[in-house]
Amino acid sequence: MANVEHGGRPGEGLVGAPETVRARVRALRVGLWAVAAILAVRQVAAVLSTPKADRLTDLETWVGPNGVLHVKGSLYDSTRFTGTPLGGLVLKPLTRSAEQALGWGWTFGTLLLVVALGLVAARALPPPVSRRTSLLAAPVAVSLLMLSLPVRNALYLGQTSIIPVLLVLLGCFVVRGERVCGVLIGLAAALQPTVLLFTPLLWFTGRRRAAASTGATFAALTALAWAAMPHDSNTYWVHHLAGVGLGKDADDLANQSLHGALLRLGLTGPLEVGLFLALGAAVAVVGLRRAVRYARDGQLLLAVAVTGCVAVAVSPTTWQHQVLWVLLALAGRVGRKTSDRYVWPVAVVLVMTLPARMMLPDMPVLQPLRDNVVLIAALAAAAVVPFLSRTSAYYRAPVPADHAAPVPTRWRRVPLLPSGRVLNRTNLLLELLLIRVGYSAYQQVRLAATGGTNSGGRAAAEHHGEQILAVERFLHLDVEHWVNHSVVQVPFLRDFFDFYYQSFHFGVPLTILAVLYVRRPADHRWARSALGFATLLALVGFWLYPLAPPRLMPGLGVIDTVHGVQDFSKPDYGTLTELTNQYAAMPSLHFGWSLWCGVVIAVLAPRWWMKALGLLHPLLTLSSILATGNHWVLDAGGGAAVVAAGFGLTYLLTGPRSRTPVELVEAGMKPPVRAVGRAGRTQG
Structure with a gap:
């Protein structure tokens, strides 16, 4: 089983390539290894800087002075120890280690295991693998492992x-x-019984000696532990049915198995057990059949990942640190089109590196999905996702994207990414995932800038507010108080601007993006990129310069027309009180996003009145943010600056906005020829 094909020695494929190309690849490889090293140091520092009482808690529960391995009697007198009897037998010698040395040694030992895992996984990528990929796969794999929640x-x-x-x-x-292969897998099964699911994978792929060796090793090691600790072994294997019921409650969110999901859905008793057994059997049969097929296809790493995902789903308890198999499913290729190739890997990386609350909003209808997002990914890999066969024409050469003809630029170095603008639509699922994660990151950064609370940065924010007010007075721009009080005196204006401020901030940009996605895919990429860059730059402003808006400046007298009079020490903004940072005023994304909308509509709209209506939106937004006391005039200037920078970065990276086929036809010109794939088919 070890004699699988690999992509060759790193660097062979670069022989004959220009020296500049080889130098770039070497530099990129060094940079990626540097990133992996930084992530490793960060993880170790995060662990060792945590107070002793809060770090390595499971290890302390086992081998600490009051751990279960120190206490006389059964390992399972309490449910704190969840390992197999063999695991307890192996860990017992560690109880004699010095506590400090054990903590350091365990942390660095785990780190070395992670690096080894990344190196082996990178080496096991199914062929064909380009030599550039073989050079870069190892540092990327180690970095992803360091970032993953299980590690x-x-x-x-x-x-x-x-x-x-x-x-x-x-x-x-x-x-x-x-x-030897069977001995190692049998040892793994003796430590984690669901690994026995690899036995049928070995058997049905013709490696029957390995399968027999796996079973024999598992039986021998389990018998050894039974002979050394008969009472504990009987408790684990008979009373607890291979560990069922040990550890946390099975309906805990950390248990990402089918059993845990059914319990969280409210099912209990014989109905839940019967349904779990039926679903588990179905997943095991389907998943193992798929794993065998992929192994015979030469994608052994994918077969291993699929089998591991089956184990995640069918185990009675699968805690967060046991779901690493899902990350290995990145080895599979999904999608016939180039635009679809990134959906599965991006989804897996997001699921395995980010908490579920960043993946899905906290809505009751989405709660079952949010609570079981890792399980859903494991089930998808095991039984649903249509991974491509190596014999497929699309495995190596997906349908390429159509690129617009390059547009001449004033500067020789522009664009920095000279691949041409893509005319095809992006994958909608990928777009929605990135929008959701991007917005979650936006919320987290806004809160982190003030220490996680609205009051955390109050002093600095008010000080910065005084600075802004002083600058505006010098420039004679301090109109916030006058505008606010003028609007408050006219009830219908107050209601209008309150409604406009609350309703149009997200609705208009999302509508524009949706229309462009359907009607103008190439322009959707251009507009979306500019908006993304602008938002990222705004986050830097929120982080570096927390700023109190006029309505939260003591003594200024600006009325909060949306939320009413506030106690600045305990502000109340309804459901947004704990979700948003009210001191993220500079730059104003309310105005920035509205200006982006106006620019996009003015550039792309076919009628003059549409362009005028689009430009009216930022003017009304500017009026609303001043009328409601939510921003200073200079905040709007900051919003305009980040939007201009967003469009500038888009221009710098991808060049001028290419004219789409629709525009070329309207101008009486011939649209560009569509790309032709390697198989000789015209791609569309």
């Missing part, structure tokens, strides 16, 4: 869950001989 969880808690995954990969891709 961070294992490092923080002091868990052993990385070891079974590494043992399986070593058995499949490193060692020589089926018997």
